[in-house]
Amino acid sequence: MPPTHEVFNQAAPLGDHSAAEDPALIEGLRREGAGWAENEVREVGEAAGSERVRSWGESANTYTPVLHTHDRYGHRVDEVEYQPAYHVLMEQAVGYGMHAAPWADPRPGAHVARAAKFYLWSQPEAGHGCPISMTYAAVPALRHSPELAQRYEPLLSAREYDFGLRAPDGKRGLVAGMSMTEKQGGSDVRANTTRATPTSEGFHRLTGHKWFTSAPMSDFFLTLAQAPEGLSCFLVPRVLPDGSRNALHIQRLKDKLGNRSNASAELEYDGAVAHMVGEPGRGVRTIIEMVNCTRLDCVIGSAGGMRAAVTYALHHAEHRQSFGKRLVEQPLMRNVLADLALESEAATALMTRLAGSVDRSVRGDEAETAFRRLGVAVGKFWVTKRQPAHAAEALECLGGNGYVEESGMPRLFRDSPLNSIWEGSGNVAALDVLRAMGRSPEAVEAFMGELAAARGVDEHYDAAVGQLEKSLGDLDEIEYRARSVVELMAVTLQSSVLLRYAPTPVAEAFTVSRLGGGSGRVFGTLPREVDTELILDRARPSR
Structure with missing residues (x-):
């Protein structure tokens, strides 16, 4: 560089710091009954404040998800490819129990401890927090159907991130999503037009178009559809028990302002297998x-x-x-x-x-x-x-x-x-x-x-x-x-x-x-x- 290129009066790199050295957070953790989790919260804070983890967040947002609708032979696959750093962030978040783990933890303060870790881990990269949050939130909804909760809750709360489209019962851990919004309705979900047709086998088949679905590689989605009894809630798996893909097709990924590490998609249900959650007609x-x-x-x-x-x-x-x-x-x-x-x-x-x-x-x-x-x-x-x-x-x-x-x-x-x-x-x-x-x-x-x-x-x-x-x-x-x-x-x-x-x-x-x-x-x-x-x-x- 020429001698004129002297760099001075610039801030040094932020470097490594502990994000958990946050008095308001630690005071709140103790006050709300989760002081027992302080060591693990501080461990998460050390990682969240590191250059290493910030670099993962940068990579996951620079090399954004890519949709593959078909494989090389022309078969429909509907898979989303993520940058590897995204999976590392997810693996750490699940490993520290920021997803559904509190529902399986009997200790008072478990949800507070989870909130503190989620708060810290969101700071270097926020996008992957979407599937983590939806997995956390899926459990209380599933409990409206005890059989489904008994089947899936242990896998939702397991501290293992097991990415990939496979039959849910054969995985070490599951990630859940939510698919409610339709283009004509937005927040007015009662205007949804997706139809749910009952079958003699005891499940429903869904037909319709969902306008905004985050984390489309989730293992299943909770969604709303119009059943004969009215708007109802359903669980829609990506993969069926026999290993075949459910009739759920990704039309495109959204090109968003932010949250770019996390894929958001339009989904088409073409007779997709779905299981009702809760009472018929009480989906909301x-x-x-x-x-x-x-x-x-x-x-x-x-x-x-x-x-x-x-x-x-x-x-x-x-x-x-x-x-x-x-x-x-x-x-x-x-x-x-x-x-x-x-x-x-x-x-x-x-x-x-x-x-x-x-x-x-x-x-x-x-x-x-x-x-x-x-x-x-x-x-x-x-x-x-x-x-x-x-x-x-x-x-x-x-x-x-x-x-x-x-x-x-x-x-x-x-x-x-x-x-x-x-x-x-x-x-x-x-x-x-x-x-x-x-x-x-x-x-x-x-x-x-x-x-x-x-x-x-x-x-x-x-x-x-x-x-x-x-x-x-x-x-x-x-x-x-x-x-x-x-x-x-x-x-x-x-x-x-x-x-x-x-x-x-x-x-x-x-x-x-x-x-x-x-x-x-x-x-x-x-x-x-x-x-x-x-x-x-x-x-x-x-x-």
Whole structure:
């Protein structure tokens, strides 16, 4: 290179760090009853923060899945080829029990431990989390049909990743998918036109076109189709017991904005063999068990993405100089970085609280079941909505370097809108909250009880809860106002968790900036009195 090509004032590579050195995560893990899993969570964090695993994520998104509809002889095969790094990421995720393993773990806190590991493992690469999440979520839906659950649940929860199209009963472990969306219906699944015809052998045959199916190499899918009794839920295997392929054809793979390591496809059912799950005509009720679990994972994944974005931004700012100071020493940049870290911590604290509610509800805690019904929907709406703005601001902290693929920020940014769309976009999530409040008064009582537990210690919070009570009591055009109502529910819920469990300066910074009259929507608008050093210390990656 010519002598003019001297490289200086550039941030060093991020290098290896422990992603589990995350106070909000570890505090939540212990608080929600999963302290026993801390060693394994830290082990996952060491791997997730390594250059090696980040390179797997980069490879899996650079060399994206390829569809092979036929083999060399012209036989229909409908197989998707993935980059090898994708399989390594999947193997590790399954091996650490981030899929359906908690359903087979009797220890209290098992679902919290799983959430913590999923949060960490999503940070270097988010796309493979889709089949991991759907496998986790398939179990409670399958339990509506005990025979199917008995047959498949042990394989879904097994800690072995056994890729390839073979008869499910002969595999060491299974991966499940979900196939509901149709082109004419979208979120309105009752508009689905796929038909399910009963047979004399006791199963159904499905005919129809599914518009968006993620992870098409899954061993089976849970899907919705119109049976004679009405919209019903079905299990559709890729391979039949005799080893032949089911009549399920991949028409094409979607060319997506992000989530590129994970294949998403259009599927054609051409008389595909399917087994009914749950009661005939009650398909939505059956599949909602799966949706509730995947909505939780949307919160977890977005919280993990925020944490990764803060790590990149803070690392850059601590190494880059501008106007004679490191960026992190510049007052306005400190404000932005601390605000990003504050948003990330609030998302992580809420995520662990929601995971705790899931864990206790599956163990029979009725109060937590009621809280979970609203809490997960509220969290899904808000945390996933915050991630794209958060990713954009973190990318801007790197300036032009953040717009370059090598920085890792463009992939984080492209992936950031997905969780807000998946499992019901913002409008669907907000309206679901309203429906849940109308149908389940006990859920409203549990939610407001959660907020009441933090009352009396912060004036901004108390005023916001009072405003929420007033808003919930006003039913005039409430659907029109649904987003503003659910936003306030979400921010007060985050504040409640922080006020009770986070360091006081963190909680106060959040309430004053989000509830105290500030916008809270433009990052970098924290008031002067905020302890930015404490907030940044809790966010710094540890090596």
